[in-house]
Amino acid sequence: MPPSAGSLRIAFVVLHTSPLDEPGTKDAGGMNVVVRAQAAELARAGHRVELITRRSDPGLPDAVELAEGLTVRHLDAGPARLLSKGEHESLMEPFGRALGEHLRVDPVDVLHAEHWFSGVAALPVARELGVPLVQSFHSIAAEPGSPLTEGERPESPGRISGERRLAAEADLLVAVSLAERDTMLERLGADPERVRVVPLGVDTALFRPCEPGECxxxxxxxxxxxxxxxxxxxxxxxxxxxxxxxxxxxxxxxxxxxxxxxxxxxxxxxxxxxxxxxxxxxxxxxxxxxxxxxxxxxxxxxxxxxxxxxxxxxxxxxxxxxxxxxxxxxxxxxxxxxxxxxxxxxxxxxxxxxxxxxxxxxxxxxxxxxxxxxxxxxxxxxxxxxxxxNRDWAASAAQLLEAYRELLAG
The missing domain is CATH 3.40.50.2000 (Glycogen Phosphorylase B;)
Known part of the structure; x- marks a missing residue:
């Protein structure tokens, strides 16, 4: 079905973890939940949404339709197998080339990159095609030696510079909390005028208290x-x-x-x-x-x-x-x-x-x-x-859509 009047073509770019992976497996976590939930609500509202990721298994098809207007797209970049998170830094450039080839054939109105790997891969493509780039980080690197790095893997070599570049060059930065917004401003030097906080939601029908007798x-x-x-x-x-x-x-x-x-x-x-x-x-x-x-x-x-x-x-x-x-x-x-x-x-x-x-x-x-x-x-x-x-995914997606429309209008 072609997009209705006023609907947008939106691509979420998720290089290092598939939106199809269950949270808590591989490198899938809260980011996967957020991206799928917001994308599903945007598709339900009549927008055409693609979740673009790397093929990590040779058996994965080029496209998986999750719902009307919502598709997961697998691009070839690097070996078609599961990789550790840090290995994806070397794949940003080939993934970006594959992303550009795909979007030249199937263009979008908005590119929304999730995590810095995706942003660095998508930034040259967005500039070449004249498409605004929205960036979400989901986690932000701390300076070497900072106590905030406790428990974290050694940073990918280019992460700090990559995140600062995205903070300076992406058209819009989306934070999930005031705390993340402050981190973007303080650690990455982001322009507060280009940072938008979009609160997360929760499925209160799925996640609910025990009913009488249930527990x-x-x-x-x-x-x-x-x-x-x-x-x-x-x-x-x-x-x-x-x-x-x-x-x-x-x-x-x-x-x-x-x-x-x-x-x-x-x-x-x-x-x-x-x-x-x-x-x-x-x-x-x-x-x-x-x-x-x-x-x-x-x-x-x-x-x-x-x-x-x-x-x-x-x-x-x-x-x-x-x-x-x-x-x-x-x-x-x-x-x-x-x-x-x-x-x-x-x-x-x-x-x-x-x-x-x-x-x-x-x-x-x-x-x-x-x-x-x-x-x-x-x-x-x-x-x-x-x-x-007081929190639901429809409201979260509506605020994200408002941010997209303001960006396109501006």
Whole structure:
């Protein structure tokens, strides 16, 4: 179906991770959720949307139609296999050439690059074709030696200069939080007039509290002496602080210690970290009370979230922290690090608890306090649900579309 009057042709460029990958696998995470959700809403509103990524498997077709007006496009650049994240820097130029070849045949009105790999690849194409480039970073490099790099991989050699170039040359920068906006201004020297904050949404029908009777089995289990469950989810990577979650739960005395559920899978270079987590769990005597679920489909994640007593977000850095909002929509309080966008995702003392630093004893005390005060936890869970109900993906996509239209008009 051709685009209707007033509709746009929009291409999201995602070089290093496929929008088809489940979050928590490979290098897929919150960015994948955001891109797919916003793209789906834009397509539903009548726009033609392509999600353009690299072919990482020779069996992938050139195009996968996800819905009317929404297509994933695979371009050839580098070997058709899974690569570690850092290897994609060498593919920016060949991916950019493939992107230009595709867009000369199938033009768009707006190019929206996700992450700096995609932006550096797309910038020359946008200039050649006269198409405005919108840039989202999702994470921003810290200066070498900065404590903000704790837990992160060694930076790709060109990342800092690449991000600064994009901050200076992209037509519009989109941040997911005020914290990310401030980072763009302070660390990258971005022009505040070219930065737009587009808040994230959450699917409050999928992520919802337990309905009457739905969690009765777990409540009965706890009433008869079973342990409540705390949950941590994301890519199994040091940046996400899973080791702190393990240490915090281990610091709670065994008689009061909750079960810990870990959801996610390591990126291609993350096996060593997973082994370290298993070693720490064994040394703490927690083998029987920790469950590793691997990466789950969204519906399975939603079910696990609403059955948890607390969700932990110990990430060293988050531009927002989408899992925190999904936990809130599930009516579950969040204990999170007071870092980056988590300060906006969690309302301290109302929808959860924000903690400075990584002292396991401090985290353990916060977890134990919430587990021991059912009234407080219930009150926070209800407030969290109300907070999440004010956020949805249709509103997020509408703000993104408004930014596109202002850019095209200007």
């Amino acid at each position: 009765a089995e777990r409540r009965a289990w706890i009433e008869h002496g079973g342990s409540p469950e705390v949950l941590v989810a994301g890519r199994l990577h040091p940046l996400k602080g899973f080791d702190l979650a393990v240490a915090a739960v281990a610091a709670i005395p065994p008689g009061r210690r909750p079960a810990l559920r870990v959801i996610g899978a390591p990126p291609p270079d993350g096996d060593d970290y997973v082994r370290e987590l298993h070693t720490a769990i064994a040394e703490a005597g927690m083998l029987s009370t920790v469950a590793f679920d691997g990466a789950l489909r969204r519906a399975e994640l939603a079910e696990r979230l609403r059955r948890a007593a607390i969700v932990l977000m110990p990430s060293h850095s988050e531009t927002f922290g989408l899992v925190a909002l999904e936990a809130s929509a599930s009516g579950v309080p969040v204990v999170a690090r007071a870092a980056g966008g988590l300060r906006e995702a969690v309302i301290d003392g109302e929808t959860g608890v924000l903690i400075d630093g990584d002292d396991p004893e401090v985290w353990a005390a916060a977890i134990a306090h919430l587990l021991g005060d059912e009234e407080l936890a219930s009150r926070m869970g209800a407030a969290a649900r109300r907070h999440a109900l």
